[in-house]
Amino acid sequence: MTGQLPFPRHAARTQRFTLGAPRDISLAPDGTRVVFLRSPSGTDRSHCLQVLDPGSGKEFTAADPRALLAGAEEELPPEERARRERTREGSGGIVGYAVDAAVELAAFTLSGRLFVSELRAGTTRELPATGPVVDPRPSPDGRHIAYVAGGALRVIAADGAPADGANAPAPQDRPLAEPDAPHVTWGLAEFIAAEEMSRYRGFWWSPESDRLLAARVDDSPVARWWIADPAHPDREPARVAYPAAGTANAEVTLALFGLDGSRTDVIWDTARYPYLARVHWSAAGPPLLLVQTRDQRAQRYLAVDTATGATTLVHEDEDPVWVEPYPGVPAWTPDGRLVRIADEGGVRKLFAGDRPLTGAPLHVRAVLDIGEEDILFSASGPETHDIGVYRAWFRGSGDQGGWQRVGGRPSPTVTSAVRSGGLAVLTQASLEWPGTRTEVVRPGPDGEAEVVAVLGSYAETPGLTPRPRLVRAGEREIPCAVLLPAGYTEGDGPLPVLMDPYGGPHGQRVVAARNAHLTSQWFADQGFAVVVADGRGTPGRSPGWEKAVSRRLGPVALEDQVAALHALAESFPLDLSRVAIRGWSFGGYLAALAALRRPDVFHAAVVGAPVTDLRLYDTHYQERYLGHPEEEPAVYALNSLVTDEGLSGAAEPHRPMLIVHGLADDNVVVAHSLRLSSALLAAGRPHEVLPLSGVTHMASQEQVAENLLLLQADFLKRSLGLA
Incomplete structure (x- = not known):
């Protein structure tokens, strides 16, 4: 019946035909679970947490927001509303989640409350966290959940266990970093980072799960603006910190916090490089920072000494016009080489260390995954409308220095991917079909991909067919x-x-x-x-x-x-x-x-x-x-x-x-x-x-x-x- 609606209403009701399609996909390293979000229909804005077993093709719902909230309307805290506005998120229910390294535990919020899902069993429970909760993230080992509440970075045991044994009066929920001045927050991305740098988070777990790297944001220097609602003159205007061109930005610094209560401040030249554009922390090397000058004509890749907080220069980019941060970088290869995207000779290339792995006609857009021998990335081909997923080798026996397109469907397409444990999930759009197709594939050595399973979509089909x-x-x-x-x-x-x-x-x-x-x-x-x-x-x-x-x-x-x-x-x-x-x-x-x-x-x-x-x-x-x-x-x-x-x-x-x-x-x-x-x-x-x-x-x-x-x-x- 909905398909007979006039296009303007149909497009609005389906959020431009995106509702009901799989999104926000995670793939377990053992290849036994694909976790994703999807709403129950093409007109339902409330997303559920889903799990698919690629081997059997069986799928189940791990978390249904309506059941968890007992049918109550969701109430968003101001920090979550702001986060959704920065990410242009117009849906409801579970709109984001984070997982541990094994993709066995997922954490998410509903109405500022903290929930965790055991993804093998498909069970979900609420943790008694101090709310309202924003951006919860499990430690890699799945034993703790870090989150932000009231501008403080907090941590709670993932099993809700008491801090000091069974007789303790409260569960293990404690602050690691609390605001030390007005207008200070820990663990949140400031407006500029989220709106313009695509950095939506403000804390990062260590690979060993014993420490966190957290951003301290002081936006007291930022000018205050007022957003009023003239239709409701009885309501007080919202006061927002807005850094207009030429005015002061928020001051952003970093510190390392141990679960044992230790703190180590991270040091770099924040006066010269005030923008914190990227942070990466993996088992392949020390934490990596990408920091920029205010005029954005220079940026530095810095490695953090976790013992002292000192930083050392790994690489520097300069450009007479501007430099740019890209998704997925910087990062380390398993053998310790810096992965970055940079412009050289009029071409946007992928680098491992000082070695370019790609060249014309590819225009590299983002790094998607780093394997033992290759890097998965997205790029435009010779035609800019054709956006594919590729792999490039930084070591190994064959095809060294070359690249190869991944996926079994003929181009042109617009494709994105996640990869882990020998499998990949490709999400592809094309002029040949409506919406997107999301398939679990096993990439072969020749670039072909064997389809292992398909993620079902409930997205509605538009009543008109574009002919561009x-x-x-x-x-x-x-x-x-x-x-x-x-x-x-x-x-x-x-x-x-x-x-x-x-x-x-x-x-x-x-x-x-x-x-x-x-x-x-x-x-x-x-x-x-x-x-x-x-x-x-x-x-x-x-x-x-x-x-x-x-x-x-x-x-x-x-x-x-x-x-x-x-x-x-x-x-x-x-x-x-x-x-x-x-x-x-x-x-x-x-x-x-x-x-x-x-x-x-x-x-x-x-x-x-x-x-x-x-x-x-x-x-x-x-x-x-x-x-x-x-x-x-x-x-x-x-x-x-x-x-x-x-x-x-x-x-x-x-x-x-x-x-x-x-x-x-x-x-x-x-x-x-x-x-x-x-x-x-x-x-x-x-x-x-x-x-x-x-x-x-x-x-x-x-x-x-x-x-x-x-x-x-x-x-x-x-x-x-x-x-």
Whole structure:
């Protein structure tokens, strides 16, 4: 029945058809258990903890949140709400878990309460932890659970046993590190780390399970902002620490804590390298840190002496534009070589020690697993829309120095993987089928993969089938997807155009995955030729492509949207007299920029949650691309929409603009849209503003997500004069 719903409602109810699909997969090293999360249906937002036996194909539920909460509604502590906003998590139930080294014990939270699951038996119980609990993680040996509560890093026995024998009055739950000043927390990632560095955690167990490395965050230097809910004037505004460009960041340091109560502070040059981007601790070597300078033109890989806390330099990267942290690195190979991803000779490569393991045409994206002889990683191939899983050898007899694609399905695909114990779990999307397929495979020496088991999916099938044409446009060969209405024939004449980009850093839209193009196809079926263009600044192609936006973030992105549009008009039925653009976040910024500075090309814009005054966005992101605003004010003025210089670039005639923003957004605060509206009003430029009460940057509420699509389509048709 749900499959008959109109697409906007169907997409909203299924969270863009992701509910019911396996996610967050762990694989036991003995190959007998695959652990994952999945909701019971394609419209249920509450995820359960599942276990699959690859040998028998049998699957069971280890933890059902509804049963554990006895049907009560989940209540999230503020720290958990913030964590979910940073990870863009819109679901409920068990949305994350952590396991021990053997993948026999899992820990997770519900309503700030701590639960552990015995994954062999499939039993779950609550531990009497001090709450509300955030980010629980078992020790590698499975005997303890570390977690954060009230800004303190705490540890509790995994079996709930008393501290001093059976007659002790309380279970073994005690703090290892407690806040020593206002605005200090232990064991949590600060805003910048979670929002911009993809570091979502703040503590790490030792391989021997006897110590923890924990981050101390002092955000007292950070400016305080207020996020109010104008729809509820009786409610006190939320006070948040927001490090806007050019202002102070939180101070982040590290310390080692022993379960015996010992403490050793970790020392590095935090004045020169204030950003803690990555931490890695494995049995293959001492703890590894990746720290960056504030201007992000240099980063150091440091090894920690666990006896003294001193750090030694292992490697240093420098770049005249910027350096970048990548998923899965740094790490050690079993024989003690540093694994890293770095740019060399115009190519993003995988390194073991000083030796590059890959080269062109691969563009390495992330390290997924490090084995005894090889490294599993993801990379773009010769075509940026084809994202595969590969293995490269750092030692061993055959294929030394080469790489090999893993997986049995023909490319192009978008593939991710986890690997352990001779097995791998591949999750693959393609233009050939809806959603994703998740298979447990046994990789062979030739790159082929024998399918051992399949993880079932309850994700619903969309009622429409995207038909993107993936092409390269213009002299710069900009990757594009072009989507025409279902049933369109050449005799129907040219179509009004909707540019549908993200168009900026860390946001690739042109990929070989059917569901990635669903919304664009729906807009096409409303009577548009939809164009998605990944111009310079977007990931997956080359370091030079990504870094071409330095100091000219907006102008370069806009240039490539215009170039792609005009190049595609030579081979597709595009009516260049009726061109609109829509986008969210960076895409919203780009849409506003297009309507203001190129009204000769664009005739209407939907501007969603845009960054308009670039001085109001955060330090790590904005200073990477534009520098420090006090040192390069002209750069900020050029790229912003609401400065005198920014608006002076606006050209005639005025173009219709719909500005949409969530009032509860703590990432791109609503001040951006309000300042844009005020500037447009002062300049006499007509526009519409749609405020979304109680909505954050995700806009994941079902009714909001559904009606946003409908309202955008109505605005675009009105603005372009369509029936």
